[in-house]
Amino acid sequence: MTFRDRLLATLRCIAPVLEVKGVLVIGSEVPNLLERGAASTLVISQDVDIGIPISAHAEVKRQLELVSGLRPSSEEPSVWLPADATCIEVNFVGFDPSSSDPGSTWVFEDEALPLMVFGALSFLREGPPIHAEGLRVPVPRIAGLLLEKLVTDRTGEKGDRDLLVCAGLIEVSTPGDLDELVETLAGLSKEIKQTIRANLSSLSLLPKLAGMPDPELSRGPIAVLLSRVGDR
Numbered sequence: 001m002t003f004r005d006r007l008l009a010t011l012r013c014i015a016p017v018l019e020v021k022g023v024l025v026i027g028s029e030v031p032n033l034l035e036r037g038a039a040s041t042l043v044i045s046q047d048v049d050i051g052i053p054i055s056a057h058a059e060v061k062r063q064l065e066l067v068s069g070l071r072p073s074s075e076e077p078s079v080w081l082p083a084d085a086t087c088i089e090v091n092f093v094g095f096d097p098s099s100s101d102p103g104s105t106w107v108f109e110d111e112a113l114p115l116m117v118f119g120a121l122s123f124l125r126e127g128p129p130i131h132a133e134g135l136r137v138p139v140p141r142i143a144g145l146l147l148e149k150l151v152t153d154r155t156g157e158k159g160d161r162d163l164l165v166c167a168g169l170i171e172v173s174t175p176g177d178l179d180e181l182v183e184t185l186a187g188l189s190k191e192i193k194q195t196i197r198a199n200l201s202s203l204s205l206l207p208k209l210a211g212m213p214d215p216e217l218s219r220g221p222i223a224v225l226l227s228r229v230g231d232r
Contacts, residue, residue: 004040010087016066022053031168038132047089095121123147143180168213
């Protein structure tokens, strides 16, 4: 069974949750899904992140009752574990599109489905869905997902892997996606822009890692982005 098979099987299992308005598949699996035919050749991580708008929390809890093939972890209810090796782990995280503080992190308390809510996810806006093997998968617009990855200080191996997700996103971006990113930057603080420039600079220097997006393929667009961010 390929990683693509396991990813799509997982999304089928949680399809009832994906039907809730505003829920998005986010994180490192998005570049995989954006590949032609959702090819999923980049085994960046062995889990899939699902972004839950706080306003949809109650409805998501109801839809979770329809999910099969996964079960909540006894130690961390926001993590759902596969019943067998045909699926991968699912992590539920929260976001508030109305948040104005991308640096904030807080806990949405709930006994059955507590969520870590990340302010940087407020940049996410629903984009065109991906259709693969009968599945309709809601994903964010590329510009917002890039911003979410770039506004956080990144250090260590995990930071490098997160930045390489950006390389995968840049690789599938259109000129319009990058224009949208730059326009959004115009309204952000000087400190956030500095963090974004630092992360783009770090990304331009990273070596290729096995199974990860190749940063060398994105160095041209990264250089252009750096010059445009610097002008804002």
